[in-house]
Amino acid sequence: MYSLIVSATVATVTFLAANFALTRAAPSTPYGWLWAVLAAVATGAGVYVAIVFLVNRRFKAGLPAVEQALMGQRPDQAIQLLEGMRALGKWQPLAERMIDGQIGVIVYAYKQDPVRARPYLERTVPQNWHAKAMLGAMHFQNRDDAAMVKAFEDALKAAKSESLLWAAYAWCEWKRGHFKQAVDVLERARRALPDDERITRNLHGLQSTKKMKMNAYEPEWFLFGLQRPPPEVVTGGRRMGGHPMGTRRMVRGR
Numbered sequence: 001m002y003s004l005i006v007s008a009t010v011a012t013v014t015f016l017a018a019n020f021a022l023t024r025a026a027p028s029t030p031y032g033w034l035w036a037v038l039a040a041v042a043t044g045a046g047v048y049v050a051i052v053f054l055v056n057r058r059f060k061a062g063l064p065a066v067e068q069a070l071m072g073q074r075p076d077q078a079i080q081l082l083e084g085m086r087a088l089g090k091w092q093p094l095a096e097r098m099i100d101g102q103i104g105v106i107v108y109a110y111k112q113d114p115v116r117a118r119p120y121l122e123r124t125v126p127q128n129w130h131a132k133a134m135l136g137a138m139h140f141q142n143r144d145d146a147a148m149v150k151a152f153e154d155a156l157k158a159a160k161s162e163s164l165l166w167a168a169y170a171w172c173e174w175k176r177g178h179f180k181q182a183v184d185v186l187e188r189a190r191r192a193l194p195d196d197e198r199i200t201r202n203l204h205g206l207q208s209t210k211k212m213k214m215n216a217y218e219p220e221w222f223l224f225g226l227q228r229p230p231p232e233v234v235t236g237g238r239r240m241g242g243h244p245m246g247t248r249r250m251v252r253g254r
Contacts, residue, residue: 011044101128129159
């Protein structure tokens with residue numbers, strides 16, 4: 001919350017200085033205090049935006065080290081690196097939630113501990129669609145249909161362009177026997193992503209054979225823990241999360 005304190009302090013000082021200057025320079029000027037208020041608001045807002053920008057920049061600067069730890073199959077080190085960034089939360093209110101989301105994803109996908117991951121995933125920012133989708137997958141496995149739908153819909157509010165997110169949502173609906181809802185999700189996905197052949201193929205598959213295939217999304221699909229990866233994906237000590245592309249998208253949220 002330091003960003004709010006600093007911004008408010010700067011705004012207050014700006015108001016007092018501007019009001020004093022206007023009063024001394026033109027005491028008969030009407031609404032001089034209003035100009036001072038506008039100057040204070042503009043300055044305070046500018047300082048707040050600058051602080052948020054710098055905090056986000058520092059947060060993103062730490063992500064490559066987290067990626068390297070994950071690709072080296074060192075999830076505990078990745079979590080430790082993220083925990084070390086918690087001081088940023090004192091400056092940016094959403095930083096703590098961003099860090100929680102990243103930790104939740106790692107605990108869920110790499111440590112394969114949904115119970116421990118759940119509170120982290122629940123606290124994440126909406127923009128972390130991997131975390132929201134994993135929360136939806138967890139609710140699916142727990143047979144909590146309402147919570148599953150809410151988690152996926154929350155993720156879609158910030159990530160309508162993610163084909164895997166739509167497909168995972170539809171797959172969960174299909175697997176729990178809600179064929180119509182699965183088709184509805186894929187039809188929404190096709191409207192959002194008209195050129196995505198993976199969405200179109202799965203939609204046609206549901207309408208004709210009543211089946212979905214997620215192989216086009218592998219190996220990233222296995223991060224959600226909804227299907228077991230084939231033996232060739234778990235080789236040399238690497239699990240499904242060890243794929244470089246999946247790791248980078250998961251950590252960076254894209």
